[in-house]
Structure formats: C-alpha cells, structure tokens
Amino acid sequence: MVSEAWKEIKKNPEQPVYLLTGSELYLLQQTLAKIISETPGIEQQDVIYFDLEETPVDRVIEEADTLPFLQDRKVIVAKNASFLKAKERGKEKIEHPIAQLEAWLQDPSPTATVIFTAPYEKLDSRKKITKVMSSNAFVIEANKLTGTDLAVWVQQQATAFGVVMDRDIADYLVEATGENMMQLSKELEKLAAYLGDAGKITKEVIDSLVPRSPETEIFRLTDTYIAGNRAKTLAVYHDLLRSGEEPIAMTSLIAGQVRLMLHVGTLKRKGYHQQQIASTLNVHPYRVKLVMNNRNSPSEQRLLRVLNDLASIDLKLKSTSGSRERVLELFFMEKL
Template sequence: MVTKIWSQIEKGDVQPVYLLTGTEQHLLDETIKKLIKAVPGMTSSEVNRFDLEEIPIQAVLEVANEFPFLVDHKLIVAKNCSFLKATDQSKEKQNHQLDLLEKWLENPSPTATVVFVAPYEKLDARKKITKKIKKHAVVVEAVALQGQDISTWIMQQGKDKGIEFDKKTAEFLMEMSGTDLLTLATEVDKLAGYLAFKGAVDIDMIEQLVARTPEMDVFRLTDSFVNNKRAESIAVYHDLLRNGEEPIMLASLIASQVRLMIHVTNLRKKGYQQQQIATTLRIHPYRVKLMMQRKLPPLQVLLKALDDLATIDLQLKTTSGNRQRKLELFLMNGL
C-alpha cells in the first residue's frame, strides 16, 4: 500500500529509483512532495523536472550521473514515461535510448534519486524495460483506494497534520465528502486548521465544518425516503433546493440511486460479496458498503418507486406549475 512506502520515505529511507504509476493524481503528487521533504536541503524549486514527451531519457540519465552542485543529493522527476505503455506515442518525438536506461538501472547514481512517473492505468508488462524498471525501482501504485484503505489514509493524513481521526470519524468524513482524495485532503486541512493542528476530530466538528457533496446529500435523501423518514427527506430536499439544485436533476439522481439499490439487492441474492458487487457495477466499493449496511426495502417496493420517479420526470419535463412541489409531494407520500 502507498502509505507504507510513504512511511519509509518519512523516516528518511529514500531509494535511488522510484516508479510512480496509476491514475490517482493526488497520490502521485503527494509521493513527490514527501520525497522533496525527505531529501536533506531539497526544495520544490531545486527539483530537476523533465517531460519525457519532450526530452529523451538519455538527458535525464546524464543529469542523474552528474555530481550534485551546492546540494548533497539531487531529486529528479521524469514524467510521462509513455515508453512503458503498449503504444509509445513519444517515439515520434523522442529517440529514447532505452538500452542506456536498462544499464543505468543496474547501477544508479548514488547521489541522485530519480522518480519515473507513468500516470497510466496500465503498463505493458511484456516489455523488457517495464520488467527492468519494476525490478530495480520502488513501485508506487497510485490506484483508487478502497473503503478501508481510504479511512486508513484519512487517519494517516490527520496524523501528518497533528490531528487524530478514529475509524468512525474517518468513515463519517467519507460519508460527508465522498471518496475523492483531493477533496478529502482539503477537508482534513480545514479540520486541522480549526483544531490548530492538534487534538481529536469528532462527528459534530465534521458536521459543522465539512461541506457535503450534492451526491452524498442525494444519497441521504434517497436513504431517508426508502426508509420512510419523511421529515428527514423533506429537510434534505429543501437544503438541496436552497443550494441551487434543480428538481429535474434531483429526480434523476434519486432514480439512479434506486436503480443501484435494485442492482445491489439482486446481486446479494445471488451471493455476491461487497467487492464483487462493486466490480460488477463499476462503482466504488464504499458506495456498496453504505447500502449493504442499511436494510433496503423489498425489490417490488424499489421497482414501484422507480416507476413513480419516471412519471415525476415526465411531469417535470412536460407540464408547467410548481416544479419543486411535484417532487416534494412524491417524497412526502413515501413508499
């Protein structure tokens, strides 16, 4: 896991070569920030940065092999390593001498740390250079974290800022803000500032300071609706309207949540587990976890709600009058 590598870096255990791969940009950026902080005397402005779509790899190796000037150790970031993919579009622009890179990896410079960044979903594992760099580099896979990993990551982020999350508060923050790491990092920073960078985070604090995403509010709205908590449904609905959300969009999002509940219900009946359901539906496992923690209505009740929402959607698109009231009446009637 990426947090384990971060812990090693923070302890000063900085290796000569890193390979950062994956599409979770926040994890890529955070790893580089931690390396900058860990290299003695290094600042962001002193990092040697190369774009391998514009510069050949041999230029990077030349700088890596040069003796550092005014610093004891150099940090080099080489981004867009497209030669690690199946289709290397950079070949048209640059003549990368990959044989030099292969030899260099066997004996990298002792006075430099080189970070190769390949921000792609998948690398070509059949390529000789891919096998070589994975063998000699510390590989950081910046992939979307799963539910438990995200809560662990939140707790680690809080610790880095001098504040403390327990499992319950970390999961509540996820319920409020979703699973986007950049958004969560921003909220952790906000909470740390409020606590003056010391102390424990509690549920009340998160409710007061953290802004809910529209998607999470719609989840709360749908959850309260299907559980016949009518007063709560109406309160959340009015909050969304005050925030500028349109009834037609909300009806569509509620219908999407109900469809998801139907799919989860059907797959659970077939014996699917949380991760299998998330993979099948191509959604984040944490969304599945939230649904599985709740008692969902019977399938026929969900199907009727979906049919009613289709009628509401048609009315909102084709009739005049108080559009806000049409969806409000649907929520008031409950299931």
Template sequence: MVNAIWKSISEGKIEPVYLLMGVERHLIDETIKRLIQALPDGEEDAVVRFDLDETPIEAVIEEADTLPFLVERKLVIANNTSFLKAADKTKEKVVHNITLLEEWLSNPSPTATVVFLAPYEKLDGRKKITKLMMQKSTVVEALPLVGRDLTTWIQNEASSFGIKISPEIAQVLIDMTGDSLLALSSELEKIAMYMDGKGEVTKEIVEMLVPRLPEMDVFRLTDAYMNGNIKETIKIYHDLLGNGEEPIMLTSLIAGQIRLMIHVASLAKKGYHQQQIAKTLNVHPYRVKLVMENRSIPKMERLLVILEKLADIDYKLKSTSGKRERVLEIFFMEPLKG
C-alpha cells in the same frame, strides 16, 4: 502500501528510482512533496523536471548521471512516461532510447533519485521496459482508495496533522465529503486547525466544520426515497433547496444515481465484482460499493419507471415558470412500490 513508502522516505531511506503509477493525483503529488522534503534542507534547487512528451529519455539519464552542484543529491522527475503504456496509434512526438534506459536501470546514479510518473489507469505489462521498471524501481500505486484502505489513509493523514480520528468518524467524514483524497486532506487540515492540532475528532466537530457535497446529499436523498422514508426525503430536499440547489440540477443528479443503480445491478448479475464494475462504468469504486450494499433498491423494472418519471419532471421543470420546487416535491411524496 503507499504509507509504508512514505514512512521510509521520512526516515531518510531514499531509493534511487521510483515509479509513481495510477490516476489518484493526490498520492502522486504527496509522494513527490515528501521526496522534496527529504532533500537536504528541502532544496527546490536540487529538483529537475522533465516532460517525456517533449524530451527524450536520454536527457533524463544524462541529468541523473551528472554530479549535483552544491548539493549532496538531486531529485529528477520525469513526467508522462507514456512508453510504459500500450502503443498509441498516433505518432509520438519524441523517440526514446529504451535500450539505454534498460541498461541504466540496472545501474542507476548514486547521487540522484529519479522519479518516473505514469499517471495512467493501466500500463502494458507485456513490454520488457515495463517489466524491468517494475522490478528495478520502488513502485507507488496511486490508485483510488476504498474501504479499509481509505479509512486507514484518513487516520494516518489526521495523525500527520496531530489529531486522532476513529474509523467510525472517518466514515462520517467520507459520507459528507466524498472519496477525493485532496478534499479529505483539506477538511482534516481545517479540523486540525480548529482543534489546535491535538485531541480526537468527534462527529459534532465534523458536522460543524465540514460542508456536505451536493452529490453526497443527493445520495442520502435518493436512499431515503428508496427506503420509503418520505419525511426524511422531504427534509433533505428542503435542506438542499435552502442551500441554494436548484430542482433541475437535483433532478439530474438523482437520475444519474438511478442510472448507476441500474448499471451496477445489471453488471453484478453478470458476475462482475466491485472493481470491475467501477472500471467498466468509469466511476469511483466507493460509489459502486454504496450501491451494492444498499438493500432497499427496488427491482430493475421499478427503477426504469422512476427514471421515466424523472425525465418527465425534468421536462416540466424546464418548461414551467411556476413554483418549480413543488414539482419534485410531489414526486417524493408519491409512494414507492416494488
């Protein structure tokens, strides 16, 4: 897990080669930040960056094997390691000497740490270079975190700011902020500043300091509607209006949530599990998890009826000049069947 690798870096146990792979950019950026901080005096002058879409791998190897000047160790960062992916049909700009890289990986430089960045969803595991890179480097999988992994990450991140947070309160933070690690880290830093870097986070502190994302409130709104809780639905709706949200945008977001429910239900019926569904629909696994755990979702036929009604509402909102807020409110007050 990435936390174990970060711990080793903080203890000064720096490996010669790292492979940072995956689409969760915050984990990649944070790992690089920690590697830079691990340099003597955290010297930025000891960091050399390459873009492998523009520069051949030979230049990276040459730089790594060149003795550092006035520093004990250098950090070489090679971005866009696209040759680890499946071959692209479009012609590559740069031809890389992969044989040279294979030889170098067996005997990397003792005075440099080389970080290969592969910010892609999937690598080609059939390639010899990909297999060798996975074997010879310390691999950081920068994948979206869900469930217990996400909660653990929040607790560790809070600890780095000097504060504590329970799994239950971490979930409250997720419910309000979403699952973006960058956004969660930013909110935790703000909370830590308010708490003067000590103590345990409470629900009251989170609710006071952390603004809800419209998308998360739309999930609460849709969930309340599906549960037949008209009073709660109208309350959330009016809160959103009070925060400046427009009925047209809310209608679009609710329709998107209904479509997600339909797709998740369809794929789950075919035997797809959570991760497969998330990948197929290109959405974060956390959103799929929330839908799959929701027992109040109506049958498919009813969802399609709701979606059709939302399309009518969208048309009315775009063609009327009256009180648009009332159009969506009437929809929420209709009893949900099925």
C-alpha cells in the same frame, strides 16, 4: 498501502530510481514530496524537472550522469512517462530512445535520484521497458483508496495534523465529504485548526464545519423519498438545485443509490457481512452500513418499481424542452 512505501523512503532515502504510478494524483504528489524532503541536502528549489511528453528521455539520462554541482546528490523528476502504458494512436509527440533507457536503468547514476512518474491507472506490462523499469526501480503504486484502507489513511492524516479520531468517525467524514483524498485532507486540516493540538474530531464537529458532498445529499434524498417523506424529500431536492445540481445528474445518482440498496439486500440474504458486501460492490463500508441499518428498508419489488420509474424520468428529462426541475419534482410528489 502507500504509507508502507513512505516508511521505506525514510529508511533508505537515496534510491537511484523511483517509479510512481497510479491514478490517485494526491497520493502521487504526497509521495513525490516525501522523496524530495527525505533526500539529504536537497531543497524543493534544487529539484530538476523534465516533462517526457515534451522532452526525450535521453536528456534525463544525460542530466543524471552529470555530476552534481556543490551537492553530493541531485534529484530529477521525469513526469508523464507515457511510454510505459499502451500506445495511443496519434498521441505520441516525442520519440524516446527506449533501448538507451533500458541499458541505463540496469546501471543508474550513483549521484542522482531519478523519479519517473506515470500517473495512469494501468501500465502495459507486456512492454520490455515496463518490465525493466519495474525490476530496477523502487515502484510505488498510488491508486485510489477505498473502504478500510481509506478510513485508516484518514485516521493517519488526522494524527499528522495533531488531532485524533475514532474509526467510525473516519467513516463518517468519508461519507460526508466523499472519497476525494485532496478534499478529505483539506477538511481534516480545517478541523484540526478549529480544534487545536490534541483535539478530538467528533460527529458534531464534522456536522458544524464540513459541507456535505452532493453524493451524501443524494443518499439522503433517496432515503427520504423511499421512506415516503415527501416534504423532506422536496426540501433536500430544492437545496440540491440551489447548489447547482442538475436534474439529469441527480436522476442518475438516485438510480445508482437504489441499485446499491438492491445489491446490498441480495448479498445480505446470501449471508454476506458488511465488509464483504462493501468489498464485493467496491463501495465504502459506511454506505453499506447505512443501507443495512435502515429500518424503513423497502421491499425488492418496490425498489425495482422505483428503478423502472427513474428510467422513464431519465428519458423524459433528456427529451423535454420544458422545465427539467419540474419533471423531477412531480416524480417526488407522486405517492409510491
């Protein structure tokens, strides 16, 4: 996890070269801020930034090799190191002297910390520059956290904000808010401000302060529809419409939830436990827990029928010129 890399940054803050990579921008931003704050004598305004989509990398090397003025060390951030990923035709705007960078990485400046950021899900490991960078830089991967890792991170963030929360409450917050780490951090900060120091986050506090994510409401909508509660289904549906959700998007999300129910049922019959199912399906364990604990869980045949009906509704929604809201409403009103 990134938290382990943060401990290493604190222990050894004067690494000459960092490579921050991965698709979770929030973690990249947090890690970058951590490196800057842990570098002795450096304030945010002292940091020198380059965008490698606009500036050749030799400018970064030149700056790094120039002795710092009135400081023992300088910090340089070289953003968007796209030369580390697979080449996209027509996308390269700058020619970088890669051979010069490869040579410099093996003997970097002793008076500079250079942080290369590559905010991409995957780097091209076949490239020589990627291999040289990986061998000579402190590499930190900031990929999207899911499942147990995300819940542990939520608990750590709560502690950082001065409040505590149990593991099941961390799962509940993720289910209510979604897996966007930036949004989760904002909600935790709000909860901490409400509770004050040493407060404890509970389900009741979350329900009173945290707005439910559309995905959570779709889960509730699907659950009430499958359970045959038409009045509650229509109430949730109209709430979603008022919040700006589109019928086509809702249909797709409902179908995804029904498929999740089918997959969970299949794996459960094969003897998989909750954590194994969550890992296999790459979904948060709390979502799996809700499906497994649903006493009104329908049969596989019933779920397949709903899935088939949703495919017809999706086609009708995409081809109709009338009220799409009404099309989905009529579907909810039909008896299963």
